Amino acid sequence: MVIFGATGDLTKRLVMPALYNLVRTRVLPENFALIGVGRTDETAEGWRDYLYGELKHFVGNAASESDLDRIDERAWKRLADRMYYVRGDVTKPDLYEELRGVLEHAEAEHQTGGNVIFYLALADRLFGTVVELLGRAELTDQKEDRHGVRRFWRRVVIEKPFGHDLASARELNTHILRTLQEDQIFRIDHFLGKDPVQSIMAFRFANGLFEPIWNRDRIDHVQITVAETVGVEQRGEFYEVTGALRDMVPNHVFSLLSMVAMEPPVGFDAASIRNKKAEVFAAMPAIKPSAAVRGQYGSGTVLGKTVKAYRQEPEIAANSDVETYVAMQIEIDNWRWAGVPFYVRTGKHMSQRKTEIAICFKQAPYAAFLDTPVDTLRPNWLVLDIQPNEGISLQFEVKRRGPVVDLAAVRMDFRYADWFPKERNVGYETLLYDVMTGDLTLFMRADMVEQAWRIVQPIIDDWGAGKADVPVYRSGTDGPKAADELIRRDGPRAWRPVGLPSEEAR
Ligand SMILES: NC(=O)C1=CN([C@@H]2O[C@H](COP(=O)(O)OP(=O)(O)OC[C@H]3O[C@@H](n4cnc5c(N)ncnc54)[C@H](OP(=O)(O)O)[C@@H]3O)[C@@H](O)[C@H]2O)C=CC1
Numbered sequence: 001m002v003i004f005g006a007t008g009d010l011t012k013r014l015v016m017p018a019l020y021n022l023v024r025t026r027v028l029p030e031n032f033a034l035i036g037v038g039r040t041d042e043t044a045e046g047w048r049d050y051l052y053g054e055l056k057h058f059v060g061n062a063a064s065e066s067d068l069d070r071i072d073e074r075a076w077k078r079l080a081d082r083m084y085y086v087r088g089d090v091t092k093p094d095l096y097e098e099l100r101g102v103l104e105h106a107e108a109e110h111q112t113g114g115n116v117i118f119y120l121a122l123a124d125r126l127f128g129t130v131v132e133l134l135g136r137a138e139l140t141d142q143k144e145d146r147h148g149v150r151r152f153w154r155r156v157v158i159e160k161p162f163g164h165d166l167a168s169a170r171e172l173n174t175h176i177l178r179t180l181q182e183d184q185i186f187r188i189d190h191f192l193g194k195d196p197v198q199s200i201m202a203f204r205f206a207n208g209l210f211e212p213i214w215n216r217d218r219i220d221h222v223q224i225t226v227a228e229t230v231g232v233e234q235r236g237e238f239y240e241v242t243g244a245l246r247d248m249v250p251n252h253v254f255s256l257l258s259m260v261a262m263e264p265p266v267g268f269d270a271a272s273i274r275n276k277k278a279e280v281f282a283a284m285p286a287i288k289p290s291a292a293v294r295g296q297y298g299s300g301t302v303l304g305k306t307v308k309a310y311r312q313e314p315e316i317a318a319n320s321d322v323e324t325y326v327a328m329q330i331e332i333d334n335w336r337w338a339g340v341p342f343y344v345r346t347g348k349h350m351s352q353r354k355t356e357i358a359i360c361f362k363q364a365p366y367a368a369f370l371d372t373p374v375d376t377l378r379p380n381w382l383v384l385d386i387q388p389n390e391g392i393s394l395q396f397e398v399k400r401r402g403p404v405v406d407l408a409a410v411r412m413d414f415r416y417a418d419w420f421p422k423e424r425n426v427g428y429e430t431l432l433y434d435v436m437t438g439d440l441t442l443f444m445r446a447d448m449v450e451q452a453w454r455i456v457q458p459i460i461d462d463w464g465a466g467k468a469d470v471p472v473y474r475s476g477t478d479g480p481k482a483a484d485e486l487i488r489r490d491g492p493r494a495w496r497p498v499g500l501p502s503e504e505a506r
């Protein structure tokens with residue numbers, strides 16, 4: 001594997017810890033090598049030492065507190081012994097000649113068989129250039145024998161954001177497809193590496209119970225929430241040209257939505273699953289600006305800590321109108337979902353970190369209980385908790401104990417932690433493993449990325465026109481008031497509270 005961007009944040013935070021975990025659990029075979037590329041004047045030894053120092057902070061989800069600082073030295077050594085560093089500028093063709101030499105050395109030394117993953121942990125403006133230069137140096141050519149059987153493969157992992165809008169995403173696809181075949185391209189979305197997200201398909205399609213009610217007959221609406229407590233942190237420069245909509249919606253939020261909304265695939269191969277997800281995107285009309293709301297965090301208190309307003313953060317313009325919160329109503333025009341609104345929202349500096357998909361079922365049509373008007377019955381909620389709690393819960397009505405009929409909403413909970421031992425993983429392990437095995441299921445195809453941008457393009461255009469001020473919401477709250485009005489427009493609906501622990505959220 002060649003990591004372009006070896007000295008960057010993503011490499012230390014996610015890619016290296018995931019590789020280390022794959023080595024530690026012996027998923028990664030011995031015949032591999034890792035080549036880091038960066039502009040920093042560094043040696044292989046210096047690069048290894050730096051990453052070793054960072055590993056303990058990011059290796060994640062330790063089974064117990066005492067495991068947090070503990071690194072399996074033998075596993076680390078297996079990895080470190082196979083690490084190389086190449087200093088160079090990815091926009092300069094000579095780098096790729098030097099890289100070829102190191103790849104040949106690694107192949108001879110570690111019997112890699114010629115298979116190479118190029119991981120583009122770089123700013124998105126460099127994606128097209130790097131792929132083009134890899135191609136010109138013939139490093140993306142795959143070798144087949146005279147019977148057409150592949151002797152070795154070359155794959156490219158591309159980070160997000162994949163484009164800034166529909167036009168740039170199309171342009172980038174056209175650019176990289178001049179060099180690569182679609183099945184060499186792994187457009188990564190780390191939300192799909194999260195176990196509870198992958199589990200959505202198992203929940204829907206491995207149980208006979210839910211699918212018959214998973215449609216417009218029984219479902220009133222769906223809410224998807226990706227609430228964060230973090231602010232823009234040190235990423236001001238990136239965020240000022242990105243904002244919450246581009247950063248989260250056409251990628252992470254739509255990935256969650258497609259898992260919930262897709263039809264059952266005919267098989268569990270990549271093509272079948274990606275086709276079904278692509279059909280969902282194709283059925284989603286472009287979102288009208290009137291169905292979207294944005295906000296920007298002001299100062300406030302998040303988890304007991306006083307925080308600054310977005311406009312006071314480093315590298316942020318004092319008059320910035322970039323959104324840190326977005327909520328919207330989405331339609332899916334197909335047989336299953338016609339008339340069922342999907343409300344999605346995501347924001348920074350909200351009251352609590354919580355990602356959940358909540359499915360609200362239609363209320364019972366009539367109350368058979370004396371003195372219980374039908375409008376006091378609560379709807380059933382099925383909630384898929386993605387993070388930080390991982391689980392699934394179902395809310396329903398029961399009768400309280402006692403002589404009178406008095407109804408109460410209760411919940412049946414499944415928690416991953418109660419059933420399965422906690423694993424030390426950072427979420428990228430599955431995705432990297434899938435790249436190694438050539439499984440494209442969890443990666444976005446060119447047409448899917450373009451559809452996603454098509455759907456949000458009218459909002460990008462409208463907000464980019466700077467016609468209106470961005471409403472400010474207080475940090476530590478659940479977003480701007482306009483979002484509450486958005487969900488109330490078509491019926492007596494309300495957002496589920498973010499601020500309460502999910503155990504209490506009703
Ligand atoms: N950080 C994160 O948590 C996440 C990041 N991403 C995506 O991953 C990608 C990388 O992000 P991140 O790691 O945060 O960015 P950083 O700015 O931290 O790192 C950028 C890396 O690119 C290298 N680089 C930049 N220009 C060149 C060049 N011309 N030639 C060679 N190397 C170059 C830098 O090398 P040097 O410093 O040595 O110059 C550095 O290693 C982005 O697309 C981002 O959107 C996606 C999800 C999460």
Ligand SMILES: O=C1O[C@H](COP(=O)(O)O)[C@@H](O)[C@H](O)[C@H]1O
Nearest residue numbers: 160190191228230247248252387
């Ligand atoms: O890609 C991104 O995702 C993170 C949220 O990911 P999580 O796994 O920590 O929930 C988000 O903070 C960041 O802005 C965005 O670029």
